[in-house]
Amino acid sequence: MNIQTLPRPKAPHSKTQPAKSQLPKGRPWKALLPETAPRAALGQIVRNEARLAWRLPAGLIFGVGLPVLLLIIFNEIPSFHQTQADLGGLTPFDVYVPILIAMVIAIIALISLPGPLVTYRDQGILRRLSTTPVPPSWVLAAQLVVQFCITITSLLILIVVSITAFGLDAPKNPGALVLAIVLSIAAMFAIGLCIAAVARTGIAARAIGAAAFYPMLFFSGMWFPRELMSGALQDISNFTPLGAAVEAIQDSIQGQFPPAEPLLVLAGYALVFALIARRFFRWE
Amino acid sequence: MKTPTAVQISHLSKAYGNVAAVDNVSLSVTEGEIFGILGPNGAGKTTTVECVLGLRAPDAGSISVLGLDPVRDAAELHPIVGAQLQESALPAKLRVGEILAEYRSFYREPADVGELIEGLGLAGKVKDYYRSLSGGQRQRLSIALALIGRPRVAVLDEMTSGLDPQARRDTWDLIERVRDRGVTILLVTHFMEEAERQCDRVALIDSGHVVAVDSPVGLAARASGGKSMRFVPSASFDDRLLTELPEVGNLTRNGSHVVVTGSGELVNTVILTLATAGVTARDVQLDTSSLEDAFVKLTGRHPHTEGVPA
Numbered sequence: 114m115n116i117q118t119l120p121r122p123k124a125p126h127s128k129t130q131p132a133k134s135q136l137p138k139g140r141p142w143k144a145l146l147p148e149t150a151p152r153a154a155l156g157q158i159v160r161n162e163a164r165l166a167w168r169l170p171a172g173l174i175f176g177v178g179l180p181v182l183l184l185i186i187f188n189e190i191p192s193f194h195q196t197q198a199d200l201g202g203l204t205p206f207d208v209y210v211p212i213l214i215a216m217v218i219a220i221i222a223l224i225s226l227p228g229p230l231v232t233y234r235d236q237g238i239l240r241r242l243s244t245t246p247v248p249p250s251w252v253l254a255a256q257l258v259v260q261f262c263i264t265i266t267s268l269l270i271l272i273v274v275s276i277t278a279f280g281l282d283a284p285k286n287p288g289a290l291v292l293a294i295v296l297s298i299a300a301m302f303a304i305g306l307c308i309a310a311v312a313r314t315g316i317a318a319r320a321i322g323a324a325a326f327y328p329m330l331f332f333s334g335m336w337f338p339r340e341l342m343s344g345a346l347q348d349i350s351n352f353t354p355l356g357a358a359v360e361a362i363q364d365s366i367q368g369q370f371p372p373a374e375p376l377l378v379l380a381g382y383a384l385v386f387a388l389i390a391r392r393f394f395r396w397e
Numbered sequence: 398m399k400t401p402t403a404v405q406i407s408h409l410s411k412a413y414g415n416v417a418a419v420d421n422v423s424l425s426v427t428e429g430e431i432f433g434i435l436g437p438n439g440a441g442k443t444t445t446v447e448c449v450l451g452l453r454a455p456d457a458g459s460i461s462v463l464g465l466d467p468v469r470d471a472a473e474l475h476p477i478v479g480a481q482l483q484e485s486a487l488p489a490k491l492r493v494g495e496i497l498a499e500y501r502s503f504y505r506e507p508a509d510v511g512e513l514i515e516g517l518g519l520a521g522k523v524k525d526y527y528r529s530l531s532g533g534q535r536q537r538l539s540i541a542l543a544l545i546g547r548p549r550v551a552v553l554d555e556m557t558s559g560l561d562p563q564a565r566r567d568t569w570d571l572i573e574r575v576r577d578r579g580v581t582i583l584l585v586t587h588f589m590e591e592a593e594r595q596c597d598r599v600a601l602i603d604s605g606h607v608v609a610v611d612s613p614v615g616l617a618a619r620a621s622g623g624k625s626m627r628f629v630p631s632a633s634f635d636d637r638l639l640t641e642l643p644e645v646g647n648l649t650r651n652g653s654h655v656v657v658t659g660s661g662e663l664v665n666t667v668i669l670t671l672a673t674a675g676v677t678a679r680d681v682q683l684d685t686s687s688l689e690d691a692f693v694k695l696t697g698r699h700p701h702t703e704g705v706p707a
Contacts, residue, residue: 147472150503157502161488161495168490229488237485244450244480245546246472247503397452 150246158247158255165229166259172225177267179220180213184271188279200340203367207282208338210275211362215297215333215355217267222301223322223329226260227309231318240397249396257302264298285368293361293371296379300354303386310394332356351375354382403428403550403581404449408458411444418444420605421458431572431582433596433613435589435688437696441605442585443483446552449583450480462550476504479548481539483555489528493519493538496527497545504546513541516571518564532559540568544575551575554585569595589689593617599688603696616691617683618664625658626667627651628678638674642666 166172187193193205200208230253233239239249275281284290304325312318331337332346333355339347350356357375364371404426411419419441426432434442447453448460451467451474460467465474487496497514501507514520517537522530530538536559543551553572557565572595576582586592592599593613601608601616609616618626639645644666645659657667668678 147475149472149476149505151505154499154502157499161491161499164495165488165490233488236487237482238487240452241480241482241485241487241542243452244475244478244482245500245503246475 145248145250147246147248150248150251154247155251155255158251159258162229162252162255162259163262166225166263172221172228172260173263176217176221176225176263177270180217180267180271181274183216184210184213184274184279194280200338203340205338206279207366208334208340208363210271210281211359211366212333212335212338213271214268214294214362215358216330216335217271218264218294218297218301218358219326219329219333219355221260221264221267222298222305223308223326224319225263226256226302226305227312227318227322228315230256230306230309231312232315234395234397235314237397243396253306260302261298268294282366284366286365286370289370290362290365293358293365293376293379296376296383297354297358297362300358300379300382300386303383303390304354306390306394307386310390310392329353329355333359352378354379357382401428402426402461403430403463404432404583405461406445406449406458407460409445409448409455409460410457411441411448411453411455417605419448422602422605422607423458424600424607424610426581426583428581429576429579430597431576431584431595433584433586433592433599434602435586435592435599435692436602437587440602442587442602443554445602446480446554446583446585450478450552476546477549479543479546479551481543481551481553481556483558485539486535487527487538489526491527492523493525493527493530494523496538497523497541500542500545506547508545508547510545513544516567516574517541518567533561533564536560537564537568540571548580550581550583552583552585555587556584557586557588557591565591589692593688601692601695608695609691613688614664614668614681614683616695617688618662625656626664626681626683627654627656628667628681629653630655630671631677631679632675634671634674634676638670639667642670 187206187209190205193209196202196204233252239252242249242252272281272284276283305322308318308321308325312321332350332353333339334342334350339350339356339359342350351360351374357378361371361375361379364375402425404424406422406424409419409422410417422441422445424432424434424445434445436442444453448455449462449467451471454468462474462478467474491499493514497510501510511520514523517540519534519537519541522534527535527538536556540553540556543553556572557568560568569591572582572584584591584596596613598610599613599616600610636648636650639657640648642659644661644663645657647658649656657663664681664683668681671678
């Protein structure tokens with residue numbers, strides 16, 4: 114053992130006062146990046162989390178496979194490529210692409226993201242990590258990185274297939290589309306982290322995720338496009354995360370920069386739920 | 398020369414709600430020793446080591462590990478302390494080698510993984526998924542992760558629970574080799590043979606209190622009153638060396654074995670007297686008493702029964 118690399122003991126006064134805080138919860142930013150934790154460890158954690166996402170592919174099947182399958186089915190329905198006046202002159206296919214984008218984000222955020230985090234806490238993996246130089250928050254960060262990459266990959270497949278194979282017009286405002294998608298991901302991932310914060314077991318996390326998913330999906334217009342909703346339903350939809358996401362994404366594809374309202378709604382969800390998750394997340 | 402202290406626990410108290418798990422516990426662990434914390438379930442053993450690791454903040458009292466406060470100086474402490482905790486799993490669909498590579502990357506000067514898993518009998522399991530490991534293999538992987546950072550202090554909580562006798566002996570051998578490198582080991586156990594075989598000193602904890610701290614032989618002697626002991630002397634000695642001691646009643650030789658009966662602090666006195674004469678007592682056995690007897694006598698309960706309700 115090389116003594117020189119070991120940290121020098123602190124001044125004696127540090128031994129006598131009982132310390133108050135326990136695990137990294139609520140500690141300053143510094144606690145997330147301790148100097149003693151090798152940065153290369155984050156890469157190793159991301160690699161193993163990516164392997165796990167690949168080996169337990171339920172998230173990949175539902176988050177990537179199902180939306181593409183729905184896209185193919187919608188494409189096969191002849192009436193889905195005829196413009197309709199009550200859809201504002203769009204085809205049903207045009208209307209459903211943003212809804213499928215929102216669905217991909219929701220599945221990954223509400224189902225794939227919280228599950229592993231809750232299981233890791235339940236099984237004592239986060240607890241074991243808190244005895245190593247690496248803070249358990251790095252696993253959370255790694256999950257966010259991995260699930261973000263899966264989401265982006267899935268959305269790229271969805272959008273590119275829609276345009277190249279199924280005749281969707283290329284997005285007229287790509288910058289706005291990227292902004293709308295990133296804000297949607299931020300809002301939904303924050304909600305997913307909240308589920309991870311409150312659920313005690315992986316089963317509970319899946320139940321809460323599913324309970325949140327279906328109402329949100331309803332207001333995104335999956336069963337009943339937003340254009341056909343009554344005024345009151347549409348008002349509610351505007352203030353749900355997936356309703357706001359679909360509005361912002363649809364506007365960006367159709368060429369307008371989305372109005373401030375859906376973007377602010379998404380940013381608000383991201384901020385509020387991130388704060389709630391931070392407040393209630395437990396490492397053991 | 399004073400041996401430096403690795404772990405100093407002073408007046409530690411920790412309660413969960415109204416139940417005191419640990420009440421005014423003070424222990425001092427010397428650098429390089431294997432120190433056992435022995436006690437029935439619910440005695441406060443795990444809570445004590447959780448405080449040592451900084452996983453829990455004490456309600457009262459203080460802890461110093463290599464001069465560091467486990468909670469406040471966590472960032473400095475974690476690279477030099479390794480822990481194997483009870484009831485902690487790993488992701489089911491990661492391979493053993495992948496888990497070891499990940500945990501190895503957490504430390505700036507990690508151990509040699511090949512050597513570590515060889516010593517723990519996991520060398521053939523590197524490509525296996527965690528979920529396909531047996532309970533004993535999982536336990537050994539857990540020990541490997543505690544040692545992978547080449548810690549100066551290792552905390553092992555019930556490390557051989559779930560291991561078969563052979564794996565248990567292999568693990569003991571490994572722990573001895575680790576200690577030979579100067580690592581201080583804090584061993585939580587309710588397994589008598591382990592404490593007897595492995596520990597230099599043992600703290601007997603019951604209902605959150607320290608009942609006794611002594612060598613395993615010393616603890617056993619307390620329970621028996623030192624009625625009878627047998628040992629193999631390292632060199633020949635005159636019987637009168639021992640028979641003239643007030644504690645010794647009778648001395649007989651049985652082949653290479655010497656059997657001494659008596660009373661009082663028999664064991665300590667005999668070993669000390671022999672040592673002054675340059676003779677080491679090897680294979681010391683206490684015929685009428687064991688650590689288990691000491692346990693029952695000092696705590697009033699059998700080691701495998703439940704302690705106070707948690």
